[in-house]
Amino acid sequence: METTIRKIDKGQAWEIRHEVMWSDKPFDYIKLEDDDLGIHFGLFKEKMLISVISLFIANEEAQFRKFATLQKEQGKGYGSKLLEAVLEEAKIHGVKRIWCNARQNKVDFYKKFGLRETNSSFIKDGKSYVIMEKNL
Numbered sequence: 001m002e003t004t005i006r007k008i009d010k011g012q013a014w015e016i017r018h019e020v021m022w023s024d025k026p027f028d029y030i031k032l033e034d035d036d037l038g039i040h041f042g043l044f045k046e047k048m049l050i051s052v053i054s055l056f057i058a059n060e061e062a063q064f065r066k067f068a069t070l071q072k073e074q075g076k077g078y079g080s081k082l083l084e085a086v087l088e089e090a091k092i093h094g095v096k097r098i099w100c101n102a103r104q105n106k107v108d109f110y111k112k113f114g115l116r117e118t119n120s121s122f123i124k125d126g127k128s129y130v131i132m133e134k135n136l
């Protein structure tokens with residue numbers, strides 16, 4: 001299946017974020033104050049946007065946030081492709097350390113990309129998160 005990864009605008013990221021992550025909350029819930037500072041990436045299958053992720057670079061560190069693949073397209077390797085591309089992109093920008101707030105049920109998934117759990121964890125909106133990181 002033909003896929004392409006390219007930068008998208010925040011509005012495109014919002015659509016997928018909302019549908020996948022918090023469809024039961026108002027649309028504005030998935031917007032981030034920092035979205036104007038982020039670089040948003042999308043994976044397209046044919047012409048359809050199916051997976052998104054947002055990268056926030058601050059000096060030599062970067063956080064990726066709001067990673068989401070449309071439910072019916074999950075488990076087919078698209079998210080992995082997108083995450084690999086974002087790790088490469090961060091490297092190109094001179095990022096030395098990348099991190100994320102990982103949903104507890106995604107820890108094993110991120111380990112496949114070399115991210116390691118830190119000892120910082122928290123609960124937000126009833127979901128458990130752990131901070132994971134990787135040196136690039």
Ligand SMILES: CC(C)(COP(=O)(O)OP(=O)(O)OC[C@H]1O[C@@H](n2cnc3c(N)ncnc32)[C@H](O)[C@@H]1OP(=O)(O)O)[C@@H](O)C(=O)NCCC(=O)NCCS
Nearest residue numbers: 067068069074075076077078079080101102103106108109
């Ligand atoms: C996290 C998320 C973005 C991953 O996207 P995805 O497109 O499903 O990612 P992939 O398909 O590459 O990988 C998902 C799983 O499918 C497996 N997989 C990948 N390609 C596969 C294939 N061809 N056949 C079978 N399994 C495959 C991966 O190994 C992975 O397994 P794991 O979860 O047991 O580690 C997606 O699950 C999602 O949107 N979840 C809801 C929102 C969320 O939790 N976001 C992350 C917050 S930290």
